[in-house]
Amino acid sequence: MSKQLLLGDEAIAQAAIDAGLSGVYAYPGTPSTEITEYIQASAEAKERNIHSRWCTNEKTAMEAALGMSFVGKRALVCMKHVGMNVCADAFVNAGMTGVNGGLVVLAADDPSMHSSQNEQDSRFYGKFAMVPIFEPSNQQEAYDMMYNAFEFSERTGEPVLLRVVTRLAHSRSGVVRKAMKPQNEISFPKDPKQFILLPANARVRNRNLIAAQKSFVEESASSAFNAFVDGSDTSLGVIACGIGYNYLMENFSEGINYPVLKISQYPLPVDQIRAMAASCDALLVIEDGQPFVEEQLTGLLEPSVKIKGRLDGTLPRDGELTPDNVGLAFGFKPKSTFTIPSVVQMRPPALCQGCGHRDVYEALNEVVREYADYKVFSDIGCYTLGAMPPFRSIHSCVDMGASITMAKGAADGGLFPSVAVIGDSTFTHSGMTGLLDCINEKSNVLIVISDNETTAMTGGQDSAGTGKIEAICLGLGVEPEHLRVVVPLKKNFEEMKTMIREEINYNGVSVIVPRRECIQTAAKHRKQAAKQ
Amino acid sequence: MKIDIILCGVGGQGILSIASVIAEAALKNGLYMKQAEVHGMSQRGGDVQSNLRISDKPIYSDLIPKGEADVVISLEPMEALRYLPYLSKEGTIVTNSATFENIPDYPQKEEILSQIEKMPSKVIFDVDQVAKEVASARAANIVLLGASIPFLGGISYDMVQQGIRDIFGRKGEAVVEMNLKALAAGKAVADGMK
Numbered sequence: 001m002s003k004q005l006l007l008g009d010e011a012i013a014q015a016a017i018d019a020g021l022s023g024v025y026a027y028p029g030t031p032s033t034e035i036t037e038y039i040q041a042s043a044e045a046k047e048r049n050i051h052s053r054w055c056t057n058e059k060t061a062m063e064a065a066l067g068m069s070f071v072g073k074r075a076l077v078c079m080k081h082v083g084m085n086v087c088a089d090a091f092v093n094a095g096m097t098g099v100n101g102g103l104v105v106l107a108a109d110d111p112s113m114h115s116s117q118n119e120q121d122s123r124f125y126g127k128f129a130m131v132p133i134f135e136p137s138n139q140q141e142a143y144d145m146m147y148n149a150f151e152f153s154e155r156t157g158e159p160v161l162l163r164v165v166t167r168l169a170h171s172r173s174g175v176v177r178k179a180m181k182p183q184n185e186i187s188f189p190k191d192p193k194q195f196i197l198l199p200a201n202a203r204v205r206n207r208n209l210i211a212a213q214k215s216f217v218e219e220s221a222s223s224a225f226n227a228f229v230d231g232s233d234t235s236l237g238v239i240a241c242g243i244g245y246n247y248l249m250e251n252f253s254e255g256i257n258y259p260v261l262k263i264s265q266y267p268l269p270v271d272q273i274r275a276m277a278a279s280c281d282a283l284l285v286i287e288d289g290q291p292f293v294e295e296q297l298t299g300l301l302e303p304s305v306k307i308k309g310r311l312d313g314t315l316p317r318d319g320e321l322t323p324d325n326v327g328l329a330f331g332f333k334p335k336s337t338f339t340i341p342s343v344v345q346m347r348p349p350a351l352c353q354g355c356g357h358r359d360v361y362e363a364l365n366e367v368v369r370e371y372a373d374y375k376v377f378s379d380i381g382c383y384t385l386g387a388m389p390p391f392r393s394i395h396s397c398v399d400m401g402a403s404i405t406m407a408k409g410a411a412d413g414g415l416f417p418s419v420a421v422i423g424d425s426t427f428t429h430s431g432m433t434g435l436l437d438c439i440n441e442k443s444n445v446l447i448v449i450s451d452n453e454t455t456a457m458t459g460g461q462d463s464a465g466t467g468k469i470e471a472i473c474l475g476l477g478v479e480p481e482h483l484r485v486v487v488p489l490k491k492n493f494e495e496m497k498t499m500i501r502e503e504i505n506y507n508g509v510s511v512i513v514p515r516r517e518c519i520q521t522a523a524k525h526r527k528q529a530a531k532q
Numbered sequence: 533m534k535i536d537i538i539l540c541g542v543g544g545q546g547i548l549s550i551a552s553v554i555a556e557a558a559l560k561n562g563l564y565m566k567q568a569e570v571h572g573m574s575q576r577g578g579d580v581q582s583n584l585r586i587s588d589k590p591i592y593s594d595l596i597p598k599g600e601a602d603v604v605i606s607l608e609p610m611e612a613l614r615y616l617p618y619l620s621k622e623g624t625i626v627t628n629s630a631t632f633e634n635i636p637d638y639p640q641k642e643e644i645l646s647q648i649e650k651m652p653s654k655v656i657f658d659v660d661q662v663a664k665e666v667a668s669a670r671a672a673n674i675v676l677l678g679a680s681i682p683f684l685g686g687i688s689y690d691m692v693q694q695g696i697r698d699i700f701g702r703k704g705e706a707v708v709e710m711n712l713k714a715l716a717a718g719k720a721v722a723d724g725m726k
Contacts, residue, residue: 005552005559030571114570171568171583171594172552174559243594250593323597335599338616341647343639345610347542349578350634382576389636459571 003174008164011139011175012106013038015146020181022073022101023051025061027429028458029080030115031169032108036078037461048183054455056464057400057429058083062090062105069103069159070195072187074150081109082116084125086400086430094159095129096197096205100189102150103159108169111289111320115166115457117380117397119318121289126161126266130209132216133161133266134225135242139173141264145225147178156212156219165288167320168243217267225264228272233257236308237280239273241293244286247326268293270300277305284329285309288321350385356516357383359488360450361393363496364419367504374417375410379403379431381423382456382518394421401430407445408438417504420447425455428465432472438509439477446503446510449473450488452518460521473511482506488514533563533588535685536596538615540581541607542632546673549699550605551582553677557687557695558586568594577634579611586687603683607659607676608632609644625651626680626722628659628672655679655722662717671714678718689719 006014013035016024026036039045039052051068055061058079065075077087084091084107091105107122126133134149136142145162153160193201220226238256240248241263248260261276263269277283277297283305285294294309301307308314314329315321324334351358360383368374378384378394379402386393396406404427407420422431427449438445451469455461465472473483482503486496496514503510517525537554541547551567558565569582583596601619605626606612612627619625625648631641648656657679663672674696681689693712700708 003559005555005565034571167568167594170571171566172555173566173591173594174564246592246594248592250597253592322595323593327597335597336621337599338619338621338651340616341613343610343643343647344613345635345637345639347577347579347611347635349543349576352576385576457576 003176005172006139006175007034007170007172008136008139008142008168009034009108009170010038011143012146012162012164013042014175014177015143016076016104017042017045017048017050018178018180019147019150020074020183021050021076021150022183023065023068024076024078025051025055025065026078027055027058027061027083028455028461029083029108030458031110031166032078032080032083032106033458033461034169035106044180054462054464058087059090062087062094065103066090066094066097069099069101070189071101072184073101074103074184075101076104076106078106079108080116081107081120081122082118082399083107084122088125091125091159092129093197095131095209096202097195098157098205098209099153099159100187101184102153104146104149104153104162105159106162106164109163109165109289111165117399119289121292122161122163123266123289123292126163127292129161130213131158131161132156132219133163135163135264135266136168137242137245137262137264139168139171139175141225142168143175143177145264156216158209158212163242165243165320167288213267217270220265220267221269221272223265226269226272227262228276229260231257231259234259234280235282237261237276237283239263239276239283239285239293241285241287243288244321244326247321247323248286250323251327251330251332263293268296268300273297273300277301282306282308284314286315286321286326286329348388350388351382352519354519355382356452356488356514356518357386357450358391359490359493359496360421360448360514361386361391363488363493364421364448364500365391365393367497367500368417368419370501371417371504373415374419375415376419376421377403377406377410378420379422379426381426382452383421383423383450386421400426401434404431404434404438404445404447407447408434408441408443411444416444418445419504420445422447422449423456424449424451424453424465424469425463427469428463428472432476435473435478435509435511436476442508444507446500446512449511449513451513451515453515454518454521456518456520460518460524469513478509478511482508482510483513484511485513485515488516533586533686535586535603535687536601537584537586537684538581538596538601538604538618539584539606540579540604540611540615542611542634543577543580545607545632546670547580547582547607550673550677551584553674553692553695553699554584554586554684554687556698557691560694560698561691563588563686564591566591566594579614581615586685602685603680605676605680607673609648609656610639613644613647622653624653624655624683626655626676626683628676629656630658630660655725657721659718662721663714666717667710667714671711674711674714675718678715678720679722681719682722
């Protein structure tokens with residue numbers, strides 16, 4: 001077949017479709033969003049009736065995918081790295097249950113935090129759950145790994161973790177497709193106890209999983225994705241993981257004399273690493289993310305083996321790998337370059353002109369400043385940009401849903417007024433349970449659900465709560481007279497201010513829902529309507 | 533043949549469309565290519581850039597090393613300066629002179645333009661103006677692409693024209709024609725500056 005120009009994310013999506021996928025389950029998150037979007041837009045996926053609707057959060061996604069695996073079908077779960085925290089309970093226990101149909105968990109890590117709040121490395125989760133991990137070095141390898149991963153999962157009986165980084169997910173390259181496979185027929189687990197993790201069953205499953213580790217290491221040692229190329233200069237052995245391999249080869253385009261072990265499948269092929277360590281004076285580990293392999297080596301190798309990498313400063317301890325910092329690790333002199341003139345200013349992202357969140361923050365700022373000690377806890381989404389000038393409206397952004405629960409804790413601690421600002425999609429993702437805590441204790445908080453009827457930051461995906469926000473709040477027990485809706489527009493500025501003031505002064509749980517569609521999705525919808 | 537291109541501008545200006553036209557042209561002609569881009573938070577009016585690498589041999593890194601870009605193509609003059617450390621000492625800047633001022637501390641336009649004038653090799657003109665005159669303001673990115681063609685190494689004018697037909701074809705013949713006009717206008721500007 002001819003080459004197709006695909007993002008790393010799109011290559012993974014196409015491979016999943018080609019490999020007999022029956023359902024993708026995901027919550028949007030940069031840099032993973034395009035996988036599910038590609039499947040949603042795919043005519044082939046539609047024809048084959050592949051499930052692709054967005055889920056409420058990563059935990060519901062992971063569990064639904066496990067259910068699909070239970071009935072023998074092939075399922076894919078996609079998320080950004082911090083989504084692994086949300087679904088960790090389901091993920092780690094999916095390692096315990098194992099699978100029936102092939103199950104692939106895709107985690108897209110974001111070293112350098114281009115669009116994230118940390119740079120946690122998902123490979124630790126894979127090791128924690130004791131499941132095999134794949135880490136492609138390029139788009140074609142991403143396709144090939146995904147294409148084989150369902151069968152690998154079915155053969156080993158375990159879910160597999162596919163870990164990519166931003167630079168692979170969001171980079172395009174020519175990719176060659178393979179033949180399409182049929183979807184699995186429905187079938188049930190052979191062992192009726194497999195998915196019942198009562199302690200007695202779980203102990204058996206745990207021992208089986210531990211026993212399987214040896215075969216996983218053998219799989220890694222014989223994997224085509226892991227390759228050892230010997231070299232004459234044994235002063236250094238290089239272990240290059242995932243995309244780190246590309247930066248290595250970029251620096252040695254004329255050929256490399258050091259022995260190189262390319263790692264793209266885990267658990268680590270221990271014997272190969274020990275053999276390389278025995279023949280080399282030192283080892284250099286090149287891995288994007290945290291020092292996952294480097295830390296393991298200290299336990300695998302004799303203390304006399306010198307290990308270089310992110311921990312000893314040969315590579316930077318944080319931030320993504322680049323061809324430049326990998327070159328520096330080999331002592332290559334950087335090229336002389338032009339410098340950025342001092343006249344150049346930073347251009348940070350900002351809320352769009354005309355965005356409803358702007359009107360919310362303008363009104364909120366005026367009212368809260370009437371109080372001596374106020375704090376505004378916020379959340380993950382476009383409205384996090386309310387931290388930037390000219391607004392400077394918010395005092396926290398931690399994890400999905402934390403605005404409501406942090407506001408509650410702060411109110412418990414004596415703060416007044418204690419305000420939360422959360423978006424509609426983040427509210428249904430992880431804010432609803434926190435609201436129930438507030439209601440059960442009649443906490444003195446004001447919760448602003450700034451509803452733009454979409455998941456805006458990631459590009460305008462469907463939001464699970466659209467049209468249901470008031471019903472959810474009332475159902476959880478918000479008092480009807482303290483659940484108020486307003487359209488955030490200039491002309492309603494005074495109305496919004498009065499509403500905010502009144503609800504701050506109410507000693508209990510208040511919810512204000514400023515609702516106006518995201519101007520980006522509204523423009524898209526107008527365009528679509530004009531076409532019809 | 534090997535060419536490394538930095539494309540840059542402000543979120544929403546359409547640099548990714550330039551990237552996809554060149555990339556399509558390269559792939560059609562049997563070349564290897566990699567194109568890394570920025571999604572997510574920075575698209576909200578922040579600075580955006582894309583690394584585009586084309587070669588007749590396999591390419592490893594998705595990112596261009598510092599000092600190795602053959603050309604910086606920018607839809608905004610201050611953004612062109614931001615990526616100077618990536619430009620090779622023999623490289624060229626092709627940039628719009630029209631500023632996009634969405635930050636309170638945007639510098640004096642004259643200061644920006646005088647910095648660009650200092651560069652040994654550059655093409656600078658009001659891309660927005662040319663786009664409005666010959667096609668539509670929305671085609672500014674394609675005008676800029678046209679002006680970049682002399683600096684794209686093995687990527688010829690014909691190849692880029694075909695790339696435009698491939699990328700915009702599904703939007704209809706009128707959109708294709710408009711973009712081809714914009715491309716020709718941009719190329720004419722660059723040719724006139726030689």
